[in-house]
Structures are given as C-alpha cells and as structure tokens.
Amino acid sequence: MLSIDHFQSLWDVRVKIACVGGGPAGLYFSILMKRQDPGHEITVHERNPAGSTYGFGVTYWGSLLGKLDAGDPESARAVQESSVRWSDGVAHIGDRTTRHRGDEGFGIGRGRLLDILAERARSLGVRVEFEDEIADGAALPDADLVVACDGVRSAVRERHAAHFGTEVALGRNTYIWLGTTKVFDAFTFAFVETPHGWIWCYAYGFSGDRSTCVVECSPETWTGLGLDRADEAAGLALLEELFVKLLDGHRLIGRATAGGSAQWLNFRTLTNRTWSHGNVVLLGDAAHTTHYSIGAGTTLALEDAIALVGALSTSSGSGRAGLAPALAAYEKERKSALLSVQSAARHSAQWYENLPRYIDLPPAQMFALLGQRHSPLLPYVPPQLYYRIDRAAGRLESLRRLKRWLGPKVARTLHSR
Structure with missing residues (x-):
C-alpha cells in the first residue's frame, strides 16, 4: 500500500480507497472515482446485509439529475427511470384543503437507489462488501484514503471526535419515518388537531405502490397521545385513526426493532469544525445533517461526493502536500455551499416547532407561510403582516x-x- 507520505499528484498512481458506509454518498463517490481511473482499488464496507436499509423513499429536485448525468450518465438514467415525480403541493389543515403548483420534485425508494448505485459500482470494479462493520476500536481499513460515510453516528468520526469538533443539537419535536400503501400524487402536508395539540405529516410517493409518510409532533402531543408508551403496532393503529381521511383506508408501515418499539426520534443537527484528519475525510451525514423538512439530505450527500472527487482530481504536489490541500478545498467548497441550506433547514425546523403561531391562519395564508418557512424574518414579524408584505x-x-x-x-x- 502507498503510505500517505508517498501520495504523488494523487491521480498519477494507483491508490487504494476505503469507503466506510454503503449509503448513496459512498457508493456514488466510488463510481465517480472508478470512472476517473479504473486502476484505483476501491472497497465499500457496509455493516448491514444487502437489501436492508432504513427509511422508505427519499426526495430530490430536477437540478440534481443534471449533476448526476454529468458525473455518470448510466446511473443517472437508472435513477430517473426508477423515480416518480410531482409538481403540486397539497396541505390538509383540519377539514380545509389547499393546493398549489410548485417546482417539479422526484421521489425514489431508498432501497432502489442503493441497488442502482451498488450495481453500477460493481460493474465498474468496485468491491462492495456487506455485513462488513468497522466497529469501534477496530483497525481502520488499510488504505491510502478512508472516506467516512457511515452516517450521523459515524463510528469512524467518533474515534477523533475532539479533532473534528463534532457538535450535535437535538430538535424539540419528535418524528417517525413511516411508509404507506397510499400513493400520493403531490407532496402532501396534513395537520390534525387532537386534544393534546397538533400532529402532522409530510407524505410523498416514491414508487407505483408506496409512499413515505413522516409524522411529527411536539413532545407534549407525543406524550399526551401516549405515543411515548405505545409499541409500534399500537402506535401505528393510533396514527392511522388520526390520519384516516388522508390515508383513505390504507395502512401505515413501520420498521420496528426486534423488541417491537416504535422508532420515534428527535432530529440530530450535526456539524463538524473540520472534515478531515490525516487520510480520513467525512462525507454526507457523517459531516453534516440538515432537517428532513427541506428534503435535501440525499442531494447534499451526493453533492459532497461530487465535490470530493473534483477536489482530489485537481490536487497537485506529493505526500501530505498533495492530499491535505485537496481535502481542505473540498471542505471549503462544501461548507460554503451548505451555509444557506443549513440556515433554511434551521428556520424550517423552528417553523414547525412554533406551529400554533401559524395554524389558525386561513388555509391559503398558512400554506403560503409554510412555503416561506425558511425566512429568517418570519419568526419576528406577525404572520398576517408578513403574508401581506410578501404578497x-x-x-x-x-x-x-x-x-x-x-x-x-x-x-x-x-x-x-
């Protein structure tokens, strides 16, 4: 193996790369690297079995397709062909409904996306190893470059958490990621009032027979409804009753652990002071997270992969003088690109945490401010006044x-x- 002290202009020689984590970011990074030079020896280490994944469907917007096509037309074409699309947004607020035309969005099953990227990576010569966990304390893979793309709870990152300057902030609201057999033709919001406060969901189709349904509420509503004490089966039954009009007789699908407990979470907003340490670099959720309500997590992870490959391909120099500037350039580019997105995500999360401020507005106004929830001014201006100013x-x-x-x-x- 080449030691990091013998990196030449990184792409003048064959290098050995290990991606720890087989999510979209790691797989797409390996595809782009192999397309640049088939001689690179690349292994993706995924701790879970093949075909197992969390979540149901993920969203992205049309601009991502252009970037994927520029990087690898074959995988971009497969992703687009396996996606469903919508252009409307619908909000159900109690018994009131409003629909608005918006930008075209896409949904794809997370499992399908991973299958496409894994198959493409293998066809290019990448080794994709499932049930291959790099556990805490175990030696990192013997490689010139280790890409830590093992998620928000990255075991690789945690080895040097003090160096990376990892910070995590927990959101106030609780949420659960579910699926349903109801297929939605628009990106759909539904807000339901209960004796313990409001509960709501975001729903969107990702295949011909499935949709994602993310349910969120305040901690007071969560405990008041007894969702904190219910196992998954009881919790799903209660949620199906609350969202009966939205689901139109369809069932919710959970992903309980072996013990049957429901997977309610508080969102973890994660940042890192620096994204690299020696020959280890962070990618995707291991480096940063953005609140799910803006639907950008998968896109940002794939854009990280594109930026990292770009930075590595333009590096020059030898030894650490070649690798370190490339990783620094990648970090600088992505941190700059993320500033506005992370701000939008913070304000979006806060909008939902302060839902009573907006929920009693007329539906058209409420939906309009739902679309403006990324604004840093909205929390400080009376909602109706903000609506009039915006109009x-x-x-x-x-x-x-x-x-x-x-x-x-x-x-x-x-x-x-």
Missing part, C-alpha cells in the same frame, strides 16, 4: 419583470416612428 413584494417583482420586458419593446416602437 406586496411579489406584486412589485411582477411589475419589475413586466417593466423589464416592456422596456425594449417600447424603445423599439418609439425608434421605428
């Missing part, structure tokens, strides 16, 4: 666009006279 600003922008469009036409008309 006025929208009309002004429409007038500006009309003026810009009319300007050249009027000028040409006057000139022709």
Whole structure:
C-alpha cells in the first residue's frame, strides 16, 4: 500500500480507497472515482446485509439529475427511470384543503437507489462488501484514503471526535419515518388537531405502490397521545385513526426493532469544525445533517461526493502536500455551499416547532407561510403582516419583470416612428 507520505499528484498512481458506509454518498463517490481511473482499488464496507436499509423513499429536485448525468450518465438514467415525480403541493389543515403548483420534485425508494448505485459500482470494479462493520476500536481499513460515510453516528468520526469538533443539537419535536400503501400524487402536508395539540405529516410517493409518510409532533402531543408508551403496532393503529381521511383506508408501515418499539426520534443537527484528519475525510451525514423538512439530505450527500472527487482530481504536489490541500478545498467548497441550506433547514425546523403561531391562519395564508418557512424574518414579524408584505413584494417583482420586458419593446416602437 502507498503510505500517505508517498501520495504523488494523487491521480498519477494507483491508490487504494476505503469507503466506510454503503449509503448513496459512498457508493456514488466510488463510481465517480472508478470512472476517473479504473486502476484505483476501491472497497465499500457496509455493516448491514444487502437489501436492508432504513427509511422508505427519499426526495430530490430536477437540478440534481443534471449533476448526476454529468458525473455518470448510466446511473443517472437508472435513477430517473426508477423515480416518480410531482409538481403540486397539497396541505390538509383540519377539514380545509389547499393546493398549489410548485417546482417539479422526484421521489425514489431508498432501497432502489442503493441497488442502482451498488450495481453500477460493481460493474465498474468496485468491491462492495456487506455485513462488513468497522466497529469501534477496530483497525481502520488499510488504505491510502478512508472516506467516512457511515452516517450521523459515524463510528469512524467518533474515534477523533475532539479533532473534528463534532457538535450535535437535538430538535424539540419528535418524528417517525413511516411508509404507506397510499400513493400520493403531490407532496402532501396534513395537520390534525387532537386534544393534546397538533400532529402532522409530510407524505410523498416514491414508487407505483408506496409512499413515505413522516409524522411529527411536539413532545407534549407525543406524550399526551401516549405515543411515548405505545409499541409500534399500537402506535401505528393510533396514527392511522388520526390520519384516516388522508390515508383513505390504507395502512401505515413501520420498521420496528426486534423488541417491537416504535422508532420515534428527535432530529440530530450535526456539524463538524473540520472534515478531515490525516487520510480520513467525512462525507454526507457523517459531516453534516440538515432537517428532513427541506428534503435535501440525499442531494447534499451526493453533492459532497461530487465535490470530493473534483477536489482530489485537481490536487497537485506529493505526500501530505498533495492530499491535505485537496481535502481542505473540498471542505471549503462544501461548507460554503451548505451555509444557506443549513440556515433554511434551521428556520424550517423552528417553523414547525412554533406551529400554533401559524395554524389558525386561513388555509391559503398558512400554506403560503409554510412555503416561506425558511425566512429568517418570519419568526419576528406577525404572520398576517408578513403574508401581506410578501404578497406586496411579489406584486412589485411582477411589475419589475413586466417593466423589464416592456422596456425594449417600447424603445423599439418609439425608434421605428
């Protein structure tokens, strides 16, 4: 094996790379690296068995497809063909409903996405090893570069947590990631009032017969409904009753542990002061997380992979002088790109944590502010006033666009006279 002290301009020689974690980020990184140079020896170490994954479906937006196509057209085509799409947003607030046209979004089963990327990686010569856990205290793989893409609770990162400067902030609300046989044709929000407060879900299709349904509520509602004490079967039965109109007779699907306990969580917002240590670099959720309510986690992980490959491919120098600047450039690029996304995610999470502030607005206004939940100003402006200001600003922008469009036409008309 080449030691890190003998890295040449990293891509002038064959290198050995280990990806710890077989999620989308690690698999896509391995694909891009093999496409750059088939001589690289790359192994993906995944602790879980093949075909097992958490979650149900993931979301992404059209801009990601262009990036995937630029990196590897074959896997991009397979991802798009296996995705469902929508362009509307629907909000059910008690007995009230509103629908709005929005940007085109996509959903794909997480398991299907992993299968596509794993198959493509193998076809390029990547070794994908399942049930291969790099446990705490065990030696890291013998490699020139170790990519830690083993999630928010990364065992690789935790070995040097003080160096990475890992910080975790727990969200106030509790949530659970579920599936359902109800197929939604739009990205759907449903808010249900209970004697113990509001409970709501985000739902979207990811295949021809399945949808994801993420349920969230305040801790007071969670304990008041008894969800903190219910096993998964009892909890699902209660949630099906609460969301009966939304589900239209369909069932919810859970993912209980062996003991039957429901997988309620508080979201972990994770940041790291630095993303590399020697020849170890963090990728995806091991490096950062963003609240699920903005639907960007998978996209950001894949963009990390693209950026890391780009930084490595343009590195120069030898030894640590070659690798260290590449990892630093990757970190700088991604931290800069994440600033606005992380801000949006924080404010989105806070919007839901302060739902009573908005829930009694007329449905159209409530839905409009739901779409504006990323704004740092919204928590400090009375909701109805913010709505009126936003509408006025929208009309002004429409007038500006009309003026810009009319300007050249009027000028040409006057000139022709």
